[in-house]
Amino acid sequence: MLRWKNLAVAGGVLRWRTLAVAVVVGIAVVTAVWWAGPGALGVTATGGGDTTQATVTAPAACTDANPTETVRFEHGGQNQTGTLDACGHDRDDRVSISIPADFGAGSTKVHLADVVQGHSDLRRPLGLALLALSCLGGGTYAFLVLRGPRREPALA
Structure with a gap:
């Protein structure tokens, strides 16, 4: 009966296969999350409503x-x-x-269309980068577990 660590060390073939499987699974996970869209990482779209062009009639200073x-x-x-x-x-x-x-009759509060309060444009790329790093860490852990402990030669 063969043990996992014996299979992992035998000729180095299983080590590369294990590493290749971990890489492919990591790439598949990151790609699936990327295709799923912004909602997969907690970034949501604006809270409904229409987007239109407006003309500023009474500007305000940013020092107010x-x-x-x-x-x-x-509308x-x-x-x-x-x-x-x-x-x-x-x-x-x-x-x-x-x-x-x-939206009702009369004056109402509107927001800039490209601004979502509480979110920044860095959330999605940062989330994908952290997901890729976690996939790399999981693959490395699986590789090390399958490789087993290294045996040091005894000193004479």
Whole structure:
């Protein structure tokens, strides 16, 4: 009866196969998570609503305590006004905004379309890098377990 460590040491064939299987599985896991999209790593899209172009009508300086700008946009075939939680734009600048799904009549709060509060663009690549490192660590651990302990020659 053969033991795992005997198989792992025999000719070095199983060691390379073990390493190749660990590499292929790690690449498959990272690729599957990458294809699954941002939700797989906790990065979610904006909370619903439409995205449209707006024109800044009343800009705000970024030195204000709570800067808000007034924007004009078209929604549902009507011109609407909204309060944009941003600063630093000039009058008549065009910005892309996200209109909330529960949009009502009158003025409403809108957000910049490319900004999701609490998230940064580095979450996805960093999550994929950490996942790849964990796959590498798991593969290395499997390789070392299958290789077994090394025996040092006895000193005379």
